[in-house]
Amino acid sequence: MKAALERRLRELLGPRGVVDRPTSRFAYESDGLTLLRHTPELVLLPRDTAQAAACMALLAQEGVPVVARGAGTGLSGGATPVEGGVVVGTSRMRDVLEIQARDRYARVQAGVVNVDLSRAAATHGLFYAPDPSSQAACTIGGNVAENSGGPHCFKYGSTTRHILGLVIVTAEGEVLDLSHPTVDPAGLDLVGLFVGSEGGFGIATEVTIALTPTPPVIETLLGIFPSLDAACDAVSEMIEARLEPSAIEILDRLTIEAVEASVFAAGYPRDAEAVVLIEVEGSEVEVADTIAAMQPILSSNGCMEQRTARDAAERKRLWAGRKGAFGAMGRIAPDLYVADVVVPRTRLREIVRTVSDTCSELGLKVANVFHAGDGNLHPNISYDRRDPDEVRRVLEAGERIMRACVDAGGSLTGEHGVGLEKRDQMKLVFSDDDLAAMVKARTALDPEGRLNPGKTIPMRACMEVRTRPIPSLPGSGEVKA
Amino acid sequence: MTTSLAAALEADGLPPIEDAPGGLSFPVVAPDAVEGIQRAVQRANRDGLRVLPLGGGSSLARLRPEALAADSPYQLGISTRELQGIDYEPGDGTAGALSGTPWAELERTVSAGGHRLTPWLPASPARSVGGVVAAGDSGPDRLRLGPLRHHLLGTEVVAATGEHTRSGGQLVKNVTGYDLHRLHCGSRGTLAILTRAAFRLFPAPETSVWLTVANQDPRRLLTAEEELRGTDASPTATWLTSVDGKHWELDVLLDGRERAVASARERALGILGPDTEEHQDPAERVAHCVQGELSGGRPARLRLSCLPSQVGGGAIDNLQAFCQARELPFGLLIWPGVGQVDVFLPESPDAAGLLELRDQVAAAEVRLQALELPPELVAVLRDSPEGTDPVERVWMERLLRTYDPDGLLGSPLFP
Numbered sequence: 001m002k003a004a005l006e007r008r009l010r011e012l013l014g015p016r017g018v019v020d021r022p023t024s025r026f027a028y029e030s031d032g033l034t035l036l037r038h039t040p041e042l043v044l045l046p047r048d049t050a051q052a053a054a055c056m057a058l059l060a061q062e063g064v065p066v067v068a069r070g071a072g073t074g075l076s077g078g079a080t081p082v083e084g085g086v087v088v089g090t091s092r093m094r095d096v097l098e099i100q101a102r103d104r105y106a107r108v109q110a111g112v113v114n115v116d117l118s119r120a121a122a123t124h125g126l127f128y129a130p131d132p133s134s135q136a137a138c139t140i141g142g143n144v145a146e147n148s149g150g151p152h153c154f155k156y157g158s159t160t161r162h163i164l165g166l167v168i169v170t171a172e173g174e175v176l177d178l179s180h181p182t183v184d185p186a187g188l189d190l191v192g193l194f195v196g197s198e199g200g201f202g203i204a205t206e207v208t209i210a211l212t213p214t215p216p217v218i219e220t221l222l223g224i225f226p227s228l229d230a231a232c233d234a235v236s237e238m239i240e241a242r243l244e245p246s247a248i249e250i251l252d253r254l255t256i257e258a259v260e261a262s263v264f265a266a267g268y269p270r271d272a273e274a275v276v277l278i279e280v281e282g283s284e285v286e287v288a289d290t291i292a293a294m295q296p297i298l299s300s301n302g303c304m305e306q307r308t309a310r311d312a313a314e315r316k317r318l319w320a321g322r323k324g325a326f327g328a329m330g331r332i333a334p335d336l337y338v339a340d341v342v343v344p345r346t347r348l349r350e351i352v353r354t355v356s357d358t359c360s361e362l363g364l365k366v367a368n369v370f371h372a373g374d375g376n377l378h379p380n381i382s383y384d385r386r387d388p389d390e391v392r393r394v395l396e397a398g399e400r401i402m403r404a405c406v407d408a409g410g411s412l413t414g415e416h417g418v419g420l421e422k423r424d425q426m427k428l429v430f431s432d433d434d435l436a437a438m439v440k441a442r443t444a445l446d447p448e449g450r451l452n453p454g455k456t457i458p459m460r461a462c463m464e465v466r467t468r469p470i471p472s473l474p475g476s477g478e479v480k481a
Numbered sequence: 482m483t484t485s486l487a488a489a490l491e492a493d494g495l496p497p498i499e500d501a502p503g504g505l506s507f508p509v510v511a512p513d514a515v516e517g518i519q520r521a522v523q524r525a526n527r528d529g530l531r532v533l534p535l536g537g538g539s540s541l542a543r544l545r546p547e548a549l550a551a552d553s554p555y556q557l558g559i560s561t562r563e564l565q566g567i568d569y570e571p572g573d574g575t576a577g578a579l580s581g582t583p584w585a586e587l588e589r590t591v592s593a594g595g596h597r598l599t600p601w602l603p604a605s606p607a608r609s610v611g612g613v614v615a616a617g618d619s620g621p622d623r624l625r626l627g628p629l630r631h632h633l634l635g636t637e638v639v640a641a642t643g644e645h646t647r648s649g650g651q652l653v654k655n656v657t658g659y660d661l662h663r664l665h666c667g668s669r670g671t672l673a674i675l676t677r678a679a680f681r682l683f684p685a686p687e688t689s690v691w692l693t694v695a696n697q698d699p700r701r702l703l704t705a706e707e708e709l710r711g712t713d714a715s716p717t718a719t720w721l722t723s724v725d726g727k728h729w730e731l732d733v734l735l736d737g738r739e740r741a742v743a744s745a746r747e748r749a750l751g752i753l754g755p756d757t758e759e760h761q762d763p764a765e766r767v768a769h770c771v772q773g774e775l776s777g778g779r780p781a782r783l784r785l786s787c788l789p790s791q792v793g794g795g796a797i798d799n800l801q802a803f804c805q806a807r808e809l810p811f812g813l814l815i816w817p818g819v820g821q822v823d824v825f826l827p828e829s830p831d832a833a834g835l836l837e838l839r840d841q842v843a844a845a846e847v848r849l850q851a852l853e854l855p856p857e858l859v860a861v862l863r864d865s866p867e868g869t870d871p872v873e874r875v876w877m878e879r880l881l882r883t884y885d886p887d888g889l890l891g892s893p894l895f896p
Contacts, residue, residue, distance in 0.1 A: 100788070100790075102789075102790045103788040103790050103820075105788075146656065147656045153654065157627075157631060158654060160631070160660070160663075161631045170872065174872050175872065176870065176872040176873055177870050177872075177873075178873060180848060182786035182787070182850075183628075183786045183819055183820055183821050184617060184619075184628065184667065185667065186848070186850055187667075187873075187895070187896050188667070188668055188672075188877050188881075189630060189663045189664060189667055190873065190876055193661070193663050196660055197659055197660075200659075213711075215713075216713050236572065239572065239573070239574060240571065242595050242684035242685070244683075244684055282713065282741075283713035283714075283715070283741060283744060283745075285738075285740045285741045285744045286713075286737070286741045289741065342652050342654055342655055343652075344572075344573040344575075344651075344652065345573045345653070346570070346572040346573050371654070375573075375652065375654065376654050409652075411650050411652055411655045411657045412657045413655075414654040414655060414656060415656060416656075417656055418657060418658065422657075426657070426658060429650075429657055429658070430647070430657075430658060431647075433645070434646045434648065435658075436644070436646075437640065437644070437646045437648070437661060437884075438648075438658055438659045440884060441659055441664075441883070444876075444879040444880050444883040445879065
């Protein structure tokens with residue numbers, strides 16, 4: 001990178017806004033997908049929209065590729081740096097700018113941590129509904145980029161349903177203000193297009209977010225099952241019965257063992273093959289009726305015991321176990337491959353079995369903890385990255401699971417995004433023409449292809465010619481262009 | 482219609498339909514398969530014809546005169562009305578339908594399976610699935626369920642360049658690839674011709690209660706509505722109507738499970754007061770409000786959009802002052818919880834008046850949008866310095882140019 005550009009960036013952002021020491025840049029070499037790494041040339045940390053825009057304009061002049069980054073908790077390699085490129089992080093944009101309780105919205109900088117927004121809104125009787133497992137660390141800007149989900153998205157929907165407006169810094173360094181408080185877009189729905197675009201269209205620096213009233217009654221149930229199949233069947237039947245709790249999650253035996261042996265111990269029964277964690281919210285009558293309709297379905301599918309959280313503390317503990325499950329699995333092996341696939345909710349049992357069979361065949365240990373109500377599976381495969389053969393088998397399992405889901409009418413990702421991890425599998429779901437239509441959007445909004453190049457859309461000779469290629473998985477070590 | 486074009490269309494296996502809707506001055510084809518739509522688009526590309534995409538044609542009443550005039554900018558209509566079919570997955574709570582499928586038919590199908598489709602459009606029985614998605618329509622149930630675009634799971638389209646492509650899928654949760662279907666929703670067919678759409682469904686309500694209360698003072702009704710919205714009664718829809726700016730009615734729809742609705746009804750009656758009336762048939766009431774007294778069968782000309790807290794002072798007060806100063810009779814259909822006010826006027830205001838109203842409401846952070854206005858007035862709003870953000874315009878123009886490089890597709894209803 002040219003010294004003159006570095007100097008101008010330092011003048012613009014100040015010493016805290018530029019990370020240039022190799023030891024410090026090392027922390028930005030990957031996101032949660034640690035299989036792929038590359039140390040960025042520089043890390044830039046603007047404090048606000050104006051700084052971000054000025055920074056992007058300078059980078060545009062020199063044609064420098066840019067990878068946006070929130071907290072780096074993504075699991076698909078969306079924030080993996082690219083050769084010759086810089087990372088623009090939002091970690092210094094952490095202000096909650098405004099909370100309007102009467103109109104139930106907040107305006108925040110993109111680097112605000114997900115759970116901090118709900119904390120800030122709580123005093124107004126409101127909360128921010130999407131709650132990824134990483135919500136204690138992940139940022140709102142990152143949630144926007146990935147269209148993140150979480151357990152309660154079963155009722156409330158993924159991030160996109162909660163985004164009212166955005167301020168975006170474009171590839172050229174212009175500021176696009178889409179934060180006007182209107183109901184519908186006047187023309188094309190640019191906000192809808194931007195959410196989930198994985199950093200390929202611009203960098204969101206401010207987000208206007210719908211807040212949800214805290215429900216008057218919340219009940220949390222734990223259904224204990226003798227088999228994972230039975231738990232899956234119970235969930236499919238609840239969906240078929242049109243029941244509407246706010247979350248339906250499944251944890252299997254291996255996950256339960258890991259959680260109960262960790263600091264996240266929630267009191268899940270260690271002898272259960274699976275538990276179904278259900279939350280029901282609403283008025284007193286709504287909650288009572290939903291639970292009453294649910295209980296016979298759980299029983300008829302072999303549920304051995306149904307427990308209801310006695311108080312808020314027990315409810316919190318049950319959820320801490322669920323959300324800490326990925327962390328708890330660190331006990332099983334040094335590395336974890338967290339898959340993220342979706343299937344129609346009628347096919348849960350079948351695909352969960354396929355996952356088990358595939359991993360068993362490849363000699364891999366898999367734990368399942370997933371958003372069953374949304375058909376969003378997270379097979380977690382434990383491995384040791386120092387063992388190249390095991391890495392190969394993990395990736396093969398991932399590919400086979402994805403294929404099985406797509407064959408069952410499902411899709412590659414429900415909430416983690418495509419990034420680098422699933423880029424090449426996009427061809428399983430979409431035709432060349434479908435993908436070309438997506439490339440057109442990217443080309444229209446980032447004509448030089450400098451924003452998060454090589455991610456999301458698989459490359460062909462005629463596509464994304466301006467971007468530098470990034471090799472496909474597998475492989476640890478540096479990402480070479 | 483020129484005979485050579487008609488002959489070319491015939492040769493392509495695309496005979497112009499004889500019952501083309503509403504006095505259009507150009508031929509309309511209505512293929513019964515996606516391949517036919519592709520052939521029609523290819524023909525338009527070969528001959529340099531500008532295309533007006535149509536669903537069932539029910540929006541023609543809202544088409545501005547340019548589409549109907551002899552010197553219309555369009556030379557070919559492509560209707561998707563013959564593309565019909567439903568793929569309903571009751572166990573998964575999703576439904577997909579080909580574009581020409583009547584919305585009401587899709588609604589009936591999923592309702593028989595215990596599901597509800599949003600938007601609820603009881604006042605527009607003739608709408609097609611493609612038409613509803615292309616318009617990005619919402620219904621009275623938006624307050625509780627949100628806008629259509631939040632529940633649109635995926636689309637298939639024929640591009641202006643002829644390819645048949647898809648985005649999203651038919652899954653309740655899915656972030657695979659860019660959400661191009663969000664672009665198509667509300668794009669009025671200006672990016673591509675919709676051929677299929679898939680939707681998330683909701684549980685059908687076991688019962689419903691519709692309450693109406695009248696008052697001379699809209700503020701009282703707005704206060705009651707806001708109070709009700711703040712309770713756990715969770716109304717599915719609320720709206721205010723006035724046919725003359727003097728007499729006002731607040732309507733409230735409560736629906737869901739039996740016991741929850743009974744409890745919500747008690748709560749609502751306590752807030753709305755003893756003069757509240759109950760209606761047995763919500764659909765009839767909606768049709769009465771939307772298509773009856775207010776509009777005389779015509780849609781609203783203008784829409785004010787704002788935050789819910791701005792509806793009373795920012796939107797209604799400014800509008801009343803504007804109309805009263807001009808002795809202009811007006812009717813209003815107000816969605817207070819959504820922040821939307823539809824304005825019914827017997828005739829369009831002039832350009833100067835429109836800009837004055839825009840400036841008045843803009844000061845209160847209310848946005849004025851054209852719904853049914855002559856094209857020159859639409860342009861006045863669009864091109865004014867207070868109109869769309871310039872960078873937003875650039876992005877939209879780039880997308881339109883990218884997906885339709887030759888300007889093949891158009892709609893007089895696209896802002």
